[in-house]
Structure formats: structure tokens, C-alpha cells
Amino acid sequence: MRRAHLRFLDVREASVALMLVAVAVYLSFASDYFLAPRNLLNVGRQASVVGMVALGQALVIIARGIDLSVGSVIGLSAVAGAIVARETGIDGLSLPVAAIVGLACGLFNGLLYTKLRINPFIATLGTLSIARGIALLLTGGLPVPLAGPAEFLGAGRLGGIPVSLIIMLVLAAVFVVIAGSTRFGREVFAIGDNPKASRLAGIPLDWVRLRVFAISGMLAGFGGIILAGNLASADPNLGLGYELDVIAAVILGGTSLSGGRGSIPGVILGAVLMALLNNAFVLLGISAYWQVVTKGVVIILAVGLDSIRRDKSADD
């Protein structure tokens, strides 16, 4: 019975929170600059796009799928938004266009999975390549300048706090409600837990899966334009390798790769942890190449912990 009260921050989230604290404490001693407000807000900004996209990815993984295409969708959506804004001269169009392109990519993934029954790993791997290719074709490989509201969302501040961080936190709050208190959220968890049982309980599996991928795509599109806004330019290579950070954030946050289990606060903590690790390399002056290696190690560790936890619970 006492477990009920621990729900909000159960053991899985506690472990990522502990790691977070450990890294933060270490950095505050190792670097004089770490606790400077500018640096902390910077970390928050970095965490915001990963966190946003990880919210959608979390739903996908909880429903037993995976979306490898988010990095490329970030690039394609940003480029498409920037080009439409440039061609029409209406800067405000970059946001909705990016979100719609992201949504379309998500629907494409979802339809490949639900209609053609292509395994999501393969389907989204294909989309990863297609979306990146289209982004390169559209731009000829050159960045497109971007200004207007996208720049505000990406680089602006409200009361000293980065706008992107605020957006991410608002979205996270919305997702806490979606995951915990809506019919759709319940169905996502149920499908991930036991798809056969869910189908026989009358849950429309394909409709739920399609929406899950659509949401993930749309958030990637939205994240893409924010990322580009921060740089005031949409690079066709934007978001390259981002899927790694996003999936790592989701898994670190305690979401089970085998589906049916996960928490939104955990995902956000995971995203902050990834940003903190990135920050650590900059502050400590370690080669950026080591950063790439470390990300891989972190993913393997996180998945390894997940399967150890699963083995344990199987033994119980």
C-alpha cells in the first residue's frame, strides 16, 4: 500500500535523479564556471529540445515501438520551415510548416508500421535516411537563414529564462497529464504491456500506434525549428545523431525498452542528464570526440540497467 505514494518518483526515476545530482555536485567542484547562471541556463536550453522530442519518443517506446527518425525529422522540418518563410516572406510560417512536416513524417512512420506491418525499427530507419536526403536535396546542402518567431523560441528569454526551456516544461506538464490521466495514455501503456490482451479488451491498436508516431514526428518537427531558431539558420544536417540523445534520455528516465513502463518526469530528468554530460565535456575541456564515445557508453549502460532490472523482476 505504501508504494502508491512513491508512484510519482519511483525507484527508476530516483536512480536517474541520483546520477543527475552526482554529476552536478562533481561539476560544481571541478569547474568554477558550472554554477554560473549563464551556464546553467545554457544547460537548460540544451536539455529543452532533447526533452521535447524525448516526450514523443517516450510514448513510442512505452507502446513497444521505437522512432529512429527523429534526428532527421528535426533537420527536414527546420529546413522546410525556413525555406517556406524565406520564399513567402512570412517568418511566422516557419513554425506551423515545421510542425506539419514533422507530423507528416510521423504519420508516414505510423502508416508503414500499422498498414504495411513493417517493424518500426526498420520503418523509422528508412525514414531517417529519406528525411535527411530530402533536407539535403531541398537546400543543396547549404544552410537557410531563419529569423522571426522561430528565433525568439530558440534564442529568446522570458524573465531571464530561455523560452525553449519554458516550452519544454509546459509540454512536459501536458504529457504528465496525457500519460497519467487520459484514455489515450492508458491505452499506450496497455498496448506496450500486452498487445494481445489490449486488442481483445477492445483497444484499437493501430489507431493508438498511428497517433503515437504522429506525436513523436510533430514534436521532432517543433524541436527542429526551435533548434534552428537558436542558431538563426536551418542547416540540412541539423539534428544529426539526435536520436541517440533522445533515446538515451528516455531509457535513462526509466522507460522500459520492452514496453508498458515509463514516466514523463523521468524522461525530462534523462534529458537534463544528457545535457549535463554535454556541458561537462565543454567545461572540463575534454575532446569532443570523447563526448561521442561517452554517449554510446551511456546508452549501453542505460539499456543494460533496464534489462538487469527486468531480469530481477522476472525472478520475483
Add this chain to the structure above:
Amino acid sequence: MSLLEARGIEKGFGGNPVLRGIDFSVRAGEIVGLLGENGAGKSTLMNILSGNLQPDRGTIAIAGREASLGSAAAGQALGIRFIHQELSLLPSLTVAENISVGRLPRGRLGLVDRGRMRRNARAALDTIGAMGIDPKRLAGSLRLGEQQLVEIARAVSHQPRLLIMDEPTSSLTAHEVDGFFAFVRRLAAQGTAIIFITHRLEEALSLCHRLVVLRNGALVADRPAEGTDRQTLIADMTGRASLFTYQPHADAPGERLLEVEAAGDGSDLAGIDLDLRSGEVVGLFGLVGAGRTELLELIFGARRLRTGRIEIGGRPARFASPADAVRRGLALVPEGRKVQGILPQHDIARNVAIANLGAFGRFGFVSSRRERAAADRYRQALGIRMTGPRQAITALSGGNQQKVLIGRALATGPRLLLLDEPTHGVDIGAKSDIYEIIRAEARSGRGILVASSETEEILTLCDRVAVMSKGRLVDMLDRGSMSEARMVELAFTGH
């Protein structure tokens, strides 16, 4: 003199008494059947006798001398072997390696003598009547029943004085059971004491010399098997007299709910005619593979209707998915709780609510409070033994999990309830509860279609029975012509 004698055994977990002063003994060469519902304390008692658990109070004497069994190893040293229901074979090792594990025969140079290891394994398997298992196969590639036999062969190769087996026949085929029983009798004749935990009353009656029944942690009966019958045992186990008696309905059946005409799925089913009225309980009987489950799936939209037609409440029903069927007032409690029924990582409340989330909130939201309230309601109505709505469903016994799934189906307010093997793998107390639930739901006006492979279940519950054979519905029997012999005869029609 008894080989093992336990006196005044008491054991509790977290303040809950599980065993309340049990006196139990077994002689050399005796086969004792241990019966009782799930949760009666059978496994706990056997764990204490084998040294896996320590009693809170009470003494155990082996061959007249008081023994302290501090661990399973201590029990094994005294010649006690307990074969648990959960198998402990190493799947990536061969059968022979599994049987010899921990004492592999060494040859010259200290290397494992594989030839001798295989011969030992062959001999051990032959003794227990498992001639068909090749010692060279990987344990993981064996059927569950075969794995069970390997486990038994391993225990027997230690030549125990007391062999305790927890439901050893649950996954064996009829043929394997015969060979296994012959072995158990031989082993007993050689002087080994055997304790046999089972849910199958016929097996207990035919194999055992003496039958001991536990109920709620107390020993309530200790009888010689000879002269004891099923009814007596059921009464001992449940504390209730008659379980398996048909209760006719007071009311005549109501409007026609389901009509199936010449229906088929193009592969497994063809030409099915069936009808069902509200307030009626209709059985679907047949051998394994007769198409009972498939027919339920066809009606429920989990299988595509290719030929013929189905009407629900007088309107045609061509369901593209179970979701459509649920919307039209159907609910299915599937066969195979673990695979197709429960959401193992969800609590009881969410397992109950998942089929009808719309009823637990508005505008797409779901109220956890209302889900929990529903779980509490069904806990009362269906007699689910649980600590609370937030308890993990996997913590419940099979019978209670099944009740949760029935609650899930009822929560959708179905007019037509489809039940596939509703009492498969549940203990006898839960079985009688589930029968009561089914009768009550029929009285309240639902139509109920029960697929079962147990003639007894059909005869107890159903007003009519449709007998299937090889994907066809052979005949529909009403109460007047229903009998076990007739049902089985019809089930073999297509064979």
C-alpha cells in the same frame, strides 16, 4: 515408524498465519496426496518439510530422530528432495548435463566423461518412464512436460528417501502420465516415501494411498484413498458440499441476442449455425483443435468472417476488430490469462478499467479514483481476494486474476459475454465462485457463451451445448439430451 513426522507446525508471513499447527507424517513406501485450494498452505508446508523454510513453531523428526532442517541442502543431505512447480533446468545445457549438474562424472585427465554422463541420464530417464527424451537434446528445446520429467529424473538420480512433487503432471500428456505413475508406484514399492501435490482429484484417488487435505492453513482431512470419492474431497477442500450441480433457470430465456448462420473464416471454421438468447448459458464443447476458440474469435471480430453472417440483437455484425465488438455490447474473457488476458505491469484497478475507459471519466480523461472504486466494487461482487486496487495483478492467484478479467469484461456492460475456458488452471474454490458469477450474470439477462473442454463444467453450467469437431458445429444438445457420453461421441464425429 514414520519416515518423517511433523508436529504442531506453525508458520506466518508478515503477521498472516499460513499454517496453523499442522501434524503430518509419511511412512517409507507410502504415497500421500496433498490437496487443497491455492493459498491453503500446501507449498509452505512442503517447503518446511524440505528445509527451504523454517517453521515458527513445531518439530520435525526424521526416522524417529528430531532433525533441524536449516536449509534445502540440509534436507537433501537427509534424503529429502522437493521438485518445485517452477522448473529450474538450465536451458542451454543438454538433458544429460542437467541431470548430472553439480556432480559431472570425470574420466581420465579430469575431463568430463560424456559417454558415462549420457548413459547415466538415459538410465535415469528410463526409470521414470520417459523413454522418448534424448539426453543429448538441449533442455531449452523440450516441451514443458518433458522438462518436468527431466527435473524428476534428476531428483530421482539422487535416490531420495522422501520425494515431494508439486503438480508434476500438470504439463504431461496422458501417455506420459501413465508411464510416470507406473514409475511412482515402483519407487514407492522400493521403499521411497512420496508426497504428491495435485489439483487433479482423479489422479490423487487412483495413485495415492492416503489423502491429506489442507484448508486455510489447517489440516482438515486425512483419509485413506480407498473408499473416498470426489465429492467428499471437494467438500473437504472448499468446506461446501455440492459444486457440480446444474441449477435450472426460473425465467424462460429472453430475446434473441446472437444468431450465427453458415459462418466461416475461410480456413479453420465453416458452416457454423448457432443462436443464443438473453439469460441463456450456452456451452461450446469440443476436443483440442475443434475450433471453439476460433469460433469465439469469429463472433468477437478478432477473426475475419469470410462466409455466412452473424447478427447481434437482430442487426448484422461484421466486426473489423474486437473494438467494434465491444462497442456493440460483446465482451470476451480469453483463454490463456498470461498471454492474452492480464496486463502484467498494471495494477488491478487499471486491469479492470482498460476495456471501457470511456466510462471512467469524460472528454478523454480517465479518473484513477473511479478506476479504483470500480476495482473495489468487483472485489466485493466477485469475491476477489486482494489487498487493494493498487496491488500488482501478478501478485494474485490464477483464480483471482481470472475474476479480475471477468470484472474487466463486465465493466463494459456486455449483453453477450464470451468465456473461453473460464476456469482453466484455477483452484476449486475459485471455480465454484466463477460458476456462481456466471449463473448470476445470466439471471441478470446477459447471454453467455462458454467454451470448455471439461464435460463436467458444461454439464454444471449450460442450458444447451453446441458440440464442435474439426471446425464444424456438429450438433446442439439441450438439457434433455446432454450427457458426457453423447458430448464426447459427437466431439469425435469428424475424426
